[in-house]
Amino acid sequence: MKIAIVGTGYVGLVSGACFAEMGVNVTCVDIDTKKIENLKKGIIPIYEPGLEDIVFRNFKAERLHFTTQLADVLNDTEVIFSAVGTPPNQDGSADLQYVLDVAREIGSKMINYKLLVTKSTVPVGTAKLVRQTIQQELDKRGISIPFDVASNPEFLKEGDAVNDFMSPDRVVVGTESEKAKELLTKLYRPFLLNNFRVIFMDIPSAEMTKYAANSMLATRISFMNDIANLCEIVGADVNMVRKGIGTDARIGGKFLYAGSGYGGSCFPKDVKALIHTAQENGYALRLLQAVEEVNHSQKEVLFRKLVKRWGEDMSGKTVAIWGLAFKPNTDDIREAPALEVMEKLLKAGAEIRAFDPIAIPASKARLEFLAQQKNNGTDYSKVYFANDIYDAADEADALLLFTEWKEFRMPSWNVIKKSMKNPLVLDGRNIYDKADMKEQGFDYEGIG
């Protein structure tokens, strides 16, 4: 079977590589010429455990191909997945321009039956727009060719994306066509051989399921952060509370960790987009508005802890930052709390020594981009990207941990204590033991 995947980002590349691994002949398409050229040379644009190997192997076996021209493969393939970005507009709604560009291109060039499957996260009603867009192009050409659309939201998580795609908890498919159902059943069966868990539903429900899933997870995070902040005030320990409630089977232990807020490319934009969809439909999603508000404030929690100790003016202070990626095992820094706190520290006059095992190149590029923005008064030359955690902590007045990379879990605290100017550790992911850190002579504070 031959398929095309349009948009070769986190979702498109992982999906393409995994389908190829199952024996499907896949062409990944992207308008980013550099990305495609690099992929053909074996250079992977993102860090994702296991991905490089699977891409390389399937490219060599000629099951995985890369092109910038959808037209080259369009009429050789029946099924086309669209995994282009849906970034937020100014008002929080999802920007559908890339999704509709793909539909337009398909409608203008198809000569035989197509099933267009939207994998991107899109608001309810998008499949209808996609269908209309294809139809308009066919009408312009004065021809009639059968086609179907389907919604197949993707639930993979960055950092474990290959495993998630290869063994999904479930696959959600929204479609109104028997033929689409058959084609997608055929494509997903190899992933779910022993326990077929493709949930077929109507298209609006499939589109909504993705937003509801991300919003639920974001809600758990903000809920725990809110409880953590209250724990600090009243003298309770949120780690104990988490254990206490997580053992209740109705609640479950996952996604109950307090920290410095959620970031990444999905939760922030998807929560905003769902709030916007509700507003457009005359409904206020008050719970999600609060989830967003709590998260916005939580991202600054470590900065506020420093202000409490040092005041607003941090000139002459050096802050070590451990972890820049929004979570471990990815180089994704979109909406990462570390980057947002970094900005605040620089504005307050502090110097920064930052380390991340993978996300330094992405962070450097981000700071270079910000430095070129007009009216940006921040002095990014005060950020030093360190060689390792020890280099970052050297002569620092405080150490802030943002990402729970495994290699941060058991540092040699005696070495760090000697090299820091002031042994203050603020743990934004609660990975260290409070009593142990105190015993080692650190002024230590976690979240909650």
Ligand code: NAD
């Ligand atoms: P991304 O930004 O990494 O990749 C999108 C790619 O689409 C880019 O490479 C871009 O050049 C390409 N593109 C844009 N217009 C194109 C066109 N007309 N033709 C060909 N290529 C085009 O995005 P991503 O993180 O992979 O996310 C894609 C979608 O999947 C989004 O809707 C996102 O919300 C959703 N999603 C993302 C994740 C995740 O963990 N990143 C998980 C689940 C769902």
